[in-house]
Amino acid sequence: MSRNQKLWGVVALLLGFMPAVPWAAMAEDGVLYPTAILAFQERGQAVQGSGATVSELLLAELVVRPEMFLVERGELDRILEEQGLSLSGVVRPDQAVQVGQLTGAKILLSGSVIQIEENLYLVAKIIGTETSRVLGASVKGSTDDDLGGLVKELGGLVAGTIRRQAGQLVAEAATEAETFARLRRQMSGAQRPSLMVQIPERHIGQPTIDPAAATEFMRIAGELGFPLIDAERGERAEAEVLLRGEAFSEFGARHEQMVSVRGRVEVQAVERATGRVLAADRQTTVGLGLSEHTAAKQALEAAASKIAARLFPKLVTTSQP
Numbered sequence: 001m002s003r004n005q006k007l008w009g010v011v012a013l014l015l016g017f018m019p020a021v022p023w024a025a026m027a028e029d030g031v032l033y034p035t036a037i038l039a040f041q042e043r044g045q046a047v048q049g050s051g052a053t054v055s056e057l058l059l060a061e062l063v064v065r066p067e068m069f070l071v072e073r074g075e076l077d078r079i080l081e082e083q084g085l086s087l088s089g090v091v092r093p094d095q096a097v098q099v100g101q102l103t104g105a106k107i108l109l110s111g112s113v114i115q116i117e118e119n120l121y122l123v124a125k126i127i128g129t130e131t132s133r134v135l136g137a138s139v140k141g142s143t144d145d146d147l148g149g150l151v152k153e154l155g156g157l158v159a160g161t162i163r164r165q166a167g168q169l170v171a172e173a174a175t176e177a178e179t180f181a182r183l184r185r186q187m188s189g190a191q192r193p194s195l196m197v198q199i200p201e202r203h204i205g206q207p208t209i210d211p212a213a214a215t216e217f218m219r220i221a222g223e224l225g226f227p228l229i230d231a232e233r234g235e236r237a238e239a240e241v242l243l244r245g246e247a248f249s250e251f252g253a254r255h256e257q258m259v260s261v262r263g264r265v266e267v268q269a270v271e272r273a274t275g276r277v278l279a280a281d282r283q284t285t286v287g288l289g290l291s292e293h294t295a296a297k298q299a300l301e302a303a304a305s306k307i308a309a310r311l312f313p314k315l316v317t318t319s320q321p
Contacts, residue, residue, distance in 0.1 A: 033162050033170070034286050035062070036071040036105035040122075044115025046143045054113050054122060054151055061155030068159065069260070069286065071103045079103055093132035100129025101306075104262060104284040106170045107162060118142050122154045126161055128169030135169065137161050179309060180223055187224065190316035194227040196239035199267065203296050204250040212297040213247035213265045216304035224312055241278065241315060242270045247303070249296035252286065261287045263299025267307060269315055279314040281307045 037059050040051040055073075062068045079102050096108050111124040120143050126135040137157035141150045162169065174182070199214040218228055229239040236242075245267035252260035266282040283306045287299030 033107055033166060034069040034071070034103075034105045035107040035109060035162075036076050036099060036103050037062075037073070038076075038108060038110040040110065041112040043112055047113045047115045047120065050113050050147065053147065054111075055109075057148055057151040058109065058124075058155055058158070061152055062159060065155075065159050068162075071105050076103060096127050096129045096132060101283050104286045105129055109158065115143060118144075120145060120150070122150055124154055124158050126158060126169065128171075130171035131169060133168045135161055135165060179305075183224055183309060183313065186313045187316045192224070192226040192316055193240035194229055194238060195221055195241050195243055195315075196229040196231050196234065196236060196272075197221070198231050198242060198244040199247050199265070201247040201300065202249075203261075203293075204248060210297075211247075212300040213263075213304040216301045217243060217267075217308055220305065220308040221312065226312070226315075236272070239272055242272050244268055244270065247300050249287075249299055251292055252295075258288055258290065259292050259295045261289075261292060261295035261299050263287060263296060263303050265300060265303040265307060267311065269311060279311050281311050283307050 037055050040054045042048055042051040059070060059073060063070050080099075099105060099108060106129055108127040108129060109124055110127065111122065114121040114123060120141045121138060122141075123138040124136065126137065127133070137154060139150050139153045139157065197214050197217050199211065199217065201211045201213055214231075222228055229235070245265065247263065247265040249261050249263040252262050262284060263286075264282070264284045266280075268280045269278045270276065271278055283303040285299050285302040285306065287295040287297070287302065289295035289298055
């Protein structure tokens with residue numbers, strides 16, 4: 001059996017005992033770091049084929065840590081393929097931001113497996129998707145060393161770096177008052193078009209009680225002075241812009257009393273009279289709560305809020321003569 005076959009056997013064994021959920025559990029202090037692990041690059045003849053192995057072993061090492069919150073590998077690959085992205089050791093800041101919006105990850109892990117003569121280096125890059133800040137961690141061994149042991153050591157360094165320096169990687173959240181003040185300044189003096197929000201919502205596996213994303217869009221639009229046309233009782237012709245799309249959420253994981261849920265919102269702002277798409281956006285976020293319903297609402301409200309902050313200023317700019 002080849003060295004790589006043995007390594008993949010270890011990966012299969014580890015993954016076989018991993019919890020069958022796409023997200024890891026919550027830390028004792030309530031702080032979570034949603035993280036996506038990309039395939040590691042390979043540099044050196046002796047390490048060919050080991051990049052994917054290292055990334056899988058690193059996932060297996062980090063998924064059991066309560067402060068980590070890992071994007072399931074299959075989901076990450078699917079999203080990257082849909083967007084035509086091929087990411088490994090080298091990630092541009094704009095790509096990091098895009099992956100964060102699509103997966104809910106606030107941190108990306110990428111890196112390299114490097115062979116220099118008989119030495120073996122595992123180098124991890126820890127990238128903040130909100131701040132574009134890059135930190136690093138690395139371990140050194142030899143080409144004869146057990147790769148699993150080196151990855152375990154690297155995982156400890158990565159988790160420690162994230163825990164200690166999360167403030168450099170994850171942007172400090174602005175208060176709602178600060179966000180509204182900033183948006184009002186951006187849109188100062190611009191005329192707001194009338195809006196109708198049409199965003200159906202579903203929670204996979206459970207009935208949807210109320211439309212959290214649509215309600216959040218309407219709440220923020222009202223605060224910012226957009227005239228709102230009710231989607232059920234109002235006339236569609238009264239709306240200058242239709243905000244339409246979809247929102248869905250799905251169960252992530254359960255840890256003691258807490259539940260994590262991933263929510264995704266996709267919207268288009270369409271000029272009703274012409275059918276022209278004025279803006280389009282999407283966002284994935286993670287919500288935590290004592291119940292699946294509460295966590296789902298939190299995730300979708302957060303996603304809608306992030307989109308609204310980016311999208312609404314584009315509407316008033318577009319609507320000006």
